[in-house]
Amino acid sequence: xKNFALLFFVATLSFALQVDIHPDxxxxxxxxxxxxxxxxxxxxxxxxxxxxxxxNLVKGNRVLANEYVKSHQLSKADKTYITIQIEQYLADKFVxxxxxxxxxxxxxxxxxxxxxxxxxxxxxxxxxVLFVFNDPEKAVDFYTQVKGxxxxxxxxxxxxxxxTIKDIGYKKIDEVKYPxxxxxxxxxxxxxxxxxxxxxxxxxxxxxxxxxxxxxGYKPFKEVxxxxxxxxxxxxxxxxxxxxxxxxxxx
Amino acid sequence: xxxxxxxxxxxLLFTACTPKxxxxxxxxxxxxxxxxxxxxxxxxxxxxxxxxxxxxxxxKAWEYELPYQKYLSDFKRYKGMVxxxxxxxxxxVKIEYPAADEAIITxxxxxxxxxxxxxxxxxxxxxxxxHKFYQTIFPPENEEEAQFQ
Numbered sequence: 077x078k079n080f081a082l083l084f085f086v087a088t089l090s091f092a093l094q095v096d097i098h099p100d101x102x103x104x105x106x107x108x109x110x111x112x113x114x115x116x117x118x119x120x121x122x123x124x125x126x127x128x129x130x131x132n133l134v135k136g137n138r139v140l141a142n143e144y145v146k147s148h149q150l151s152k153a154d155k156t157y158i159t160i161q162i163e164q165y166l167a168d169k170f171v172x173x174x175x176x177x178x179x180x181x182x183x184x185x186x187x188x189x190x191x192x193x194x195x196x197x198x199x200x201x202x203x204x205v206l207f208v209f210n211d212p213e214k215a216v217d218f219y220t221q222v223k224g225x226x227x228x229x230x231x232x233x234x235x236x237x238x239x240t241i242k243d244i245g246y247k248k249i250d251e252v253k254y255p256x257x258x259x260x261x262x263x264x265x266x267x268x269x270x271x272x273x274x275x276x277x278x279x280x281x282x283x284x285x286x287x288x289x290x291x292x293g294y295k296p297f298k299e300v301x302x303x304x305x306x307x308x309x310x311x312x313x314x315x316x317x318x319x320x321x322x323x324x325x326x327x
Numbered sequence: 328x329x330x331x332x333x334x335x336x337x338x339l340l341f342t343a344c345t346p347k348x349x350x351x352x353x354x355x356x357x358x359x360x361x362x363x364x365x366x367x368x369x370x371x372x373x374x375x376x377x378x379x380x381x382x383x384x385x386x387k388a389w390e391y392e393l394p395y396q397k398y399l400s401d402f403k404r405y406k407g408m409v410x411x412x413x414x415x416x417x418x419x420v421k422i423e424y425p426a427a428d429e430a431i432i433t434x435x436x437x438x439x440x441x442x443x444x445x446x447x448x449x450x451x452x453x454x455x456x457x458h459k460f461y462q463t464i465f466p467p468e469n470e471e472e473a474q475f476q
Contacts, residue, residue: 180398183453188395190428190450191459311399 095159099145105135171313178312185304189297196300198291199248202260206242207234207282214239215272215280222269227284230269239282246287256283264288346371351378356419366422369430369449372456373419377434383411393450393457408462414438430456446474 110130117123117130125133150158189196205227209215214237222230234241249257259270263285270283346368348356354377356370372391379387385406389397392405416437423431432447448459459475467473 181394184394184398187393187450187452187457190452191393191395191448193426308395308398315399 093159093163095155095162097145097150099142103135103138103142105131105138109134174313174316175309178309180305180308184308185301186297188304188308189300193294196295198293198295199250200261200291201246201289202249202252202285203246203287204244205284205286206244207284208240208242209237209280209282210278212272212274212277212280215282219269219272219282227286230284260285260288264290349374349378353381353415354378354417357421360422365451369422369456370419372449373432373447376458377412377417380412381415381417383413385409385411391458392460394452396460405460408464409460410463412436445476448475
C-alpha cells in the first residue's frame with residue numbers, strides 16, 4: 077500500500093460522500109505528495125517551502141497521523157470534519173471547472189456593456205481638505221466659526237486649534253467612505269464645510285469641499301470588461317447551482 | 328480604360344460592401360429612410376429577423392438576439408418566453424440612434440384590422456446589429472417592456 081492510510085470517499089446513491097481511513101505499516105512519500113503539500117501551504121497560508129522541507133514535513137505528518145490512527149478510532153466528528161474538507165475541495169474544483177468551460181467572448185461582454193451603459197457612468201469626483209482635531213468639542217467650535225467662510229480663513233484659524241490639515245485633493249466619490257460620501261452626494265456642491273464627523277471621543281474631522289465635479293460620460297469598455305465577465309460568470313454559476321440544488325432536491 | 332477602372336473602384340467597393348436588402352411579403356420598410364451602409368445593414372437585419380419571427384422560425388430568430396442575452400439564456404427558455412408573430416405583418420417606420428451603437432426602431436404591426444405601434448432595440452456589437460428580446464408571454468412588467476415587447 078502506497079500511503080499510510082487508505083482514504084475512501086464514495087459517492088453513494090444518495091450522493092453523500094463516505095470517508096473511511098485505515099492505518100498502514102509502511103510509510104512512503106512521493107513527489108506528488110510533496111507538490112500537493114507545497115501548493116496547499118502556498119494557497120491557504122501564502123507560505124512557500126523548499127522541496128526538501130516539504131518532503132520532510134509530509135513524511136513527519138504521515139508518521140504522526142499513522143500512529144494516531146493506529147491507537148485511536150476516528151470519531152464520527154473526525155470523519156465528518158474530513159468529509160466536509162473533501163467536499164469543500166471538490167466544490168472548489170467544480171467552480172474552477174465551470175469557469176474553465178464557460179468562456180465569455182468579447183462580443184458577449186460588449187453587448188452587456190452597451191445594454192447596461194448607465195451602470196458604467198463615470199464617477200463624480202470631489203476635491204477636499206480635511207481638518208483633523210483631537211478634541212470633538214474643538215471641532216464643533218471650529219465648524220461654527222468657519223461655516224460660510226473661505227478655505228484660507230479656516231486654514232489660519234486651524235493653527236489656533238492645533239488642528240492637522242490634510243489636503244486630500246481629488247478623489248472618486250466611490251472611494252470616499254460612508255457617511256461622508258452620503259453627505260457629499262446629497263449636496264453635490266463646491267466651496268463649503270461639512271459639519272464635524274465625530275469619529276470617537278478623542279478625534280473629529282471637519283471637511284472642506286473645494287470642488288464637486290459630476291462625472292460625465294461612461295467608463296470605457298476596456299476599463300470595465302473584467303468586471304462584466306465576473307458578473308456574467310456569477311449569474312451563470314448561480315443559475316447552474318440552482319439547477320443542481322433542484323436536481324438533488326435541496327432547497 | 329485602366330484609369331476608368333481605377334475611378335470606378337471606390338464605387339464598386341461600396342456596392343460590394345453594402346448589403347442587398349431582402350424582400351419578404353410580411354415585412355416591409357419605409358423607403359425614405361436615409362441609407363448609409365450601417366443603417367442599410369440594420370434594415371437588412373430587421374427585415375430578416377422579423378421575417379423569421381413571422382414565419383415562426385425561432386431558431387433563426389435566436390441568431391439575431393444580443394450575445395449576452397443568448398449567453399445568459401438558452402434557446403428552449405427563449406422559445407418559451409418569446410412567442411412567434413405568425414399571421415402578422417411588420418413595417419419599419421423610423422430609426423433613431425440614441426448612441427452610435429444603439430438604434431431604436433419604430434415599427435407598425437398589422438394584425439388583421441388592428442395596427443399596433445411597437446419599438447425594437449438594436450445594438451451594433453463589433454461588426455453587426457443585434458436585437459434585444461423581451462418576454463412576450465406575460466403582460467409587461469415595466470414601461471420599457473410595454474414599449475419593446
